[in-house]
Amino acid sequence: MLTYQDVVTVDLSRLTTAAVDWDRMADAFKELERVYKSAVESSANEGEWVGVSASAASTAFTGTRKQFAAAQVEARAIASILRDAHGQFVRLIGRVKDVVEDARKGGVAIDSEGRASRIDAQLVHVPEDHRYVRAPDKSEIWERTLKQAVQAVDDADQGVKLALHDAAGIKSLFQEAFDAATGRAHEFNADAVGDIEVVEARLAREYADEILAGKRPSDLAEWQRLMRDNSDDRDFSRTFLNSLGPDATLKLSNKLHDLAYFDDTKSKQAYLNINGGIADSLASATRVPQFKNADGKPLRFGTTAYTEAFEQWKKTPEATFYNEWRTGLQKHGDDEYDLRIAGERHAVGIGHDQKVQGYQTLATLLQHGDGYSGQFLSDITDDMIAAETKDPDIWDLRGTFEGKDGWFANDPVDATLGVMARDPETAAGYLDPGTESGKEHYEYLLGKDGRDWDVVDTVEYRKSETYGRDVEDADSRHGLGLALTAAATGMDPTDPNAQAVGHSEVNDRVFKHSLEYLSKQGDDLAPALRDDLAKIMINHGDEVYTAMSDQSGTRTPLDQEQVQEITKQISRNRDSYVILTEGMNYAIVDAFDDKTRAPEDTLNAAGYAVGFMEEARYNALQGDLPDMTWDKAWSYHLTGAALNFIPGVGDIAQRGADMVTTKWIEGEMQRYEDGLVKDSKTTYQTRQDQLNALAHAWHAENSEWAENEPGYSKEEGIYNRIRAAANDGNDKNDGVAGAQER
Structure with a gap:
């Protein structure tokens, strides 16, 4: 792994210099191809040379000429990778240096080994007491932040290595031996890809296929790195998720949860990290752009202007992934999937081998990620509500899912509202009683005659086991409470370090409407x-x-x-x-x-x-x-x-x-x-x-x-x-x- 010293002393200019050299090499191979085609290959195809020997020579000459063409592809791919690497390293190393500078401003020094220590002379003025006090010691926090920044550089470095090996056709010893036996050992790579993220997405898909086939991933650490390094990259995320599709993505998430909680618990955190990477990939792949008004100011989610801008964006090619994935999730949201925490909850009788709905899997996955667009969360929550309006018992399962089992979102609407609470502006826009849709959401979720919150099937014993009345889960309305708090305060109630902020007009509207609406419920x-x-x-x-x-x-x-x-x-x-x-x-x-x-x-x-x-x-x-x-x-x-x-x-x-x-x-x-x-x-x-x-x-x-x-x-x-x-x-x-x- 790269050290802090490696990161801050590396000379990145060599990458761009090497990229230029590889482009020149590609140009040289192009010229060789032209000369070879006109001076050598043509002799077997256009001259007086005929017969079996001419045909054999033509085949050989064409193969050699194609190698010159493949060499160009490989060289240009390597040049592209090196330029991509340069851009990534500039950004990530810049982040490392920013952390060091911010730490210094906060009274913490970073030494040449990346160790943090408090600056004793750093004092903070307390004007009310007319004195100076020593700044709190935050060296441990800054050192941890710095390690994460260095880790990000190392992750990117591993990705560059992977892409270069792929472009150069470097293979395993077994594959090299096989190619040598078939006469392909020294061929250039005509399929070389010059995009690091695309190469990594392909490998991530290979690991996913292993899980979907009932196997365990051949390199769990590398799969974690792939997701950690790339899940915030739109190209990687869309390539990876499109290769799977919504149905396989939901199945993959369930299988990862089965491994984490049942089949391979010693590697639990690794599987959860990968699910987190998939969730973050879904966030980056479905991210809606920040719409602005004529003055360049961002449009607030939930306003008429925002909605109009979003509707126009949906008609553009850029929205293709968003539109297709929302449609796919709607298609599979009420499909049934296997998940051991539900299916094996009861050994016999009602509830044995019960299936979970696609939206329950989706909401469980979403809880692992961050950075979702407010519009995406709003849309899928509306889609879940549409599904339960059609079938009020759609989420009902036998058994409660709280405490140690609370990771499973048996009530996907409530769980998604909890995710929404992490973005107070989204929560406020979704529950804003000042808009038609916001008022509808508010009253459906908080009204006495609104949503059916009873998602737990019970059983009664007479002569035989039979269904009893539905009841609420123990953590019912947990997500709703978080979303309501975020909407009324402008704060993320899931963040223990959040601080009170000034209230927007929407925050005040939600607050006053809550007093009026909820006080009537007594x-x-x-x-x-x-x-x-x-x-x-x-x-x-x-x-x-x-x-x-x-x-x-x-x-x-x-x-x-x-x-x-x-x-x-x-x-x-x-x-x-x-x-x-x-x-x-x-x-x-x-x-x-x-x-x-x-x-x-x-x-x-x-x-x-x-x-x-x-x-x-x-x-x-x-x-x-x-x-x-x-x-x-x-x-x-x-x-x-x-x-x-x-x-x-x-x-x-x-x-x-x-x-x-x-x-x-x-x-x-x-x-x-x-x-x-x-x-x-x-x-x-x-x-x-x-x-x-x-x-x-x-x-x-x-x-x-x-x-x-x-x-x-x-x-x-x-x-x-x-x-x-x-x-x-x-x-x-x-x-x-x-x-x-x-």
């Missing part, structure tokens, strides 16, 4: 969406906090009844309740620093918001079927599970929020110990520790003002004011929430 709201709604609420924390804390009901841009109902539904699950409360604590503490409002207003608003949430929590626990986890003792520590959804988290002004949350959790735990989980004790008693912490946080931001105002000079007085506001908010929200008399 206690029928799907429990699986509670965590997602909590993250959406704290991501729109400023607006939600205004709604929760606005005593007059005149400042809020949101409907307080809708916010109260969604808060209630979130509070029916402990973990969702934790996410929401933690996030709102950040919003409350952040508001303490709002210098545009009178300090006493920010204090009263905080108490009123706490009362608002307490009322929702109380109402949630009065239902007939509250989440039973509320009745169990639990512990908590700040995991940060939802912190990246909170805009501006990490600012100096919000440091007090952690303490507020910690004190709130301590109060909650005490509540359980005292048996007050469903008790109607007033807010100021059940949230005493939290309110004390809020009073302390408020005083830290407003101490100068507080010292000059009667009743605010001591934190006890501040606590009494916030407690009164919280209790007042609790009482007033009885009307908002329609709570029962206590």
